[in-house]
Amino acid sequence: MILVEQALEKILSNVSVLEPERKPILETLGQVLAEDVRSDINIPPLDNSAMDGYAVQWESIRGATTSQPKALKVIGEVAAGYISDREVTPGTAIRIMTGAPVPAGADTVIQFEDTDEEIRKAAAKSLDEIGILREVAKGSNIRRGGEDITRGSLVLARGVVLRPQEIGILASLGRANVLVIRRPAVAVLATGDELVDVGEPLPPGKIYNSNAYTIASQVRRYGGIPHILGIATDESQDLVEKITLGMDSDLLITSGGVSMGDYDIVKDVLAELGAISFWTVRMKPGKPLAFGVLTRNGRRVPHLGFPGNPVSSMIAFEQFARPAILKMLGKNNLAKPTISAISESRIENRDGRRVFARAIVRKGDGQYFARLTGPQGSGILTSMSRANALLVVPENVATVEVGDEVSVQMLDWREED
Ligand code: AMP
Ligand code: MG
Numbered sequence: 001m002i003l004v005e006q007a008l009e010k011i012l013s014n015v016s017v018l019e020p021e022r023k024p025i026l027e028t029l030g031q032v033l034a035e036d037v038r039s040d041i042n043i044p045p046l047d048n049s050a051m052d053g054y055a056v057q058w059e060s061i062r063g064a065t066t067s068q069p070k071a072l073k074v075i076g077e078v079a080a081g082y083i084s085d086r087e088v089t090p091g092t093a094i095r096i097m098t099g100a101p102v103p104a105g106a107d108t109v110i111q112f113e114d115t116d117e118e119i120r121k122a123a124a125k126s127l128d129e130i131g132i133l134r135e136v137a138k139g140s141n142i143r144r145g146g147e148d149i150t151r152g153s154l155v156l157a158r159g160v161v162l163r164p165q166e167i168g169i170l171a172s173l174g175r176a177n178v179l180v181i182r183r184p185a186v187a188v189l190a191t192g193d194e195l196v197d198v199g200e201p202l203p204p205g206k207i208y209n210s211n212a213y214t215i216a217s218q219v220r221r222y223g224g225i226p227h228i229l230g231i232a233t234d235e236s237q238d239l240v241e242k243i244t245l246g247m248d249s250d251l252l253i254t255s256g257g258v259s260m261g262d263y264d265i266v267k268d269v270l271a272e273l274g275a276i277s278f279w280t281v282r283m284k285p286g287k288p289l290a291f292g293v294l295t296r297n298g299r300r301v302p303h304l305g306f307p308g309n310p311v312s313s314m315i316a317f318e319q320f321a322r323p324a325i326l327k328m329l330g331k332n333n334l335a336k337p338t339i340s341a342i343s344e345s346r347i348e349n350r351d352g353r354r355v356f357a358r359a360i361v362r363k364g365d366g367q368y369f370a371r372l373t374g375p376q377g378s379g380i381l382t383s384m385s386r387a388n389a390l391l392v393v394p395e396n397v398a399t400v401e402v403g404d405e406v407s408v409q410m411l412d413w414r415e416e417d
Contacts, residue, residue: 001282003395004319004354010277011291011320014302017330018250021182025170028162030223031180032330037156039173042146046101048080051141054093054115054130055106058138069116069131078103093130102142109141110134149173161331181330186224186321187246188215191232191239191256191266192308210381211255211313215306218317224251224325239269247296250328253321256308258290266290266305276303282395284353285309285378286316309378315356315390318409336409341391344371347400349393358387361408370408388412 020034064070072093078084080099088094088105096109116131149155156166170178195209196202209231216226232242246252257266270276276292290305304321306313323334341361349355359370373386390409393400400406
């Protein structure tokens with residue numbers, strides 16, 4: 001038996017970061033930037049107003065109070081997107097809107113609320129003149145050109161994961177396209193004579209192929225592009241044909257046919273197509289695991305073979321396929337988000353394996369609590385559906401008692417409703 005870490009290390013050493021591709025920025029959410037992005041403009045490009053108000057010279061409003069307002073002559077108005085051709089001089093003001101470039105001569109903006117504009121409007125008085133009711137600090141309400149981003153600076157470094165805010169920054173630099181590490185294409189193949197595809201009638205003795213859909217959805221969730229190859233029967237010819245269809249992908253994932261009692265077809269076929277190892281991983285569920293590298297026409301395609309049991313397959317995916325996909329995407333943090341929680345369940349670990357138990361994590365009293373979702377059979381997919389986390393029992397812990405602190409891998413951050 002090998003440790004989870006040993007299996008993972010072997011898998012990751014056979015998986016490489018993929019090449020960069022240039023894509024429209026809107027299509028890059030969650031991808032890793034493959035170039036250093038510098039700015040060739042200042043953002044904002046010019047000093048501009050942070051408020052709707054009046055652009056003035058600070059000297060003109062010095063000492064202004066409600067009881068002794070400073071009256072200024074309004075010589076124009078400027079809206080966002082336009083540059084005023086007037087210059088602010090002592091005793092004058094230009095009405096200015098948020099985002100409008102500060103006119104020449106002005107060094108301060110007074111917001112409407114600090115003027116008598118409303119009073120004048122209510123009294124139907126002329127707005128050719130404005131009363132300033134308060135002295136503000138010199139330079140108030142002006143956003144400086146380049147205060148966000150200065151021309152020539154490194155704005156986003158290679159390796160950054162693009163979130164909505166980074167995509168917004170790229171847009172604010174005027175970039176339509178950007179270089180990112182491409183997403184891996186992941187071929188998914190279910191094996192088993194008992195399997196029938198969704199949408200078909202279910203003959204006696206058969207079951208629907210759920211794994212292909214679960215796995216494909218996991219692939220998509222973690223940033224890969226899934227491609228379901230269909231169902232291969234437990235007959236070698238069919239398996240070879242279906243696997244061949246997956247040879248132009250970056251990763252092949254099969255489910256089923258790797259356990260002891262199996263027809264051993266997957267093993268034989270894969271051994272024919274490339275190097276393959278079968279491991280008994282010290283984990284539960286998901287003990288049998290196949291990993292190999294298929295070779296054809298000079299292409300090397302890593303292959304992960306998961307057990308057919310739906311829960312085993314999902315958990316093996318989380319532990320092994322997820323980090324492989326993240327590595328191909330160029331991500332640095334491959335570890336599953338893990339927290340500490342207090343166990344509300346008693347768990348026995350009889351054979352010294354690492355147990356990944358389906359659990360519900362909830363927050364209470366400034367702490368997280370985790371309890372099992374019920375029956376833990378590896379065929380019971382609804383136990384995954386009820387779970388938001390995997391409670392991890394280490395190999396060397398025989399019993400987790402209620403109240404023990406445990407490590408929990410979060411499947412998602414949604415708390416129990
Ligand atoms: P195997 O690993 O092929 O021995 O399969 C183990 C168990 O998982 C058996 O009960 C299979 O019927 C079931 N199983 C295998 N493949 C799938 C699949 N694609 N969808 C749902 N259940 C499956
Ligand atoms: Mg099978």
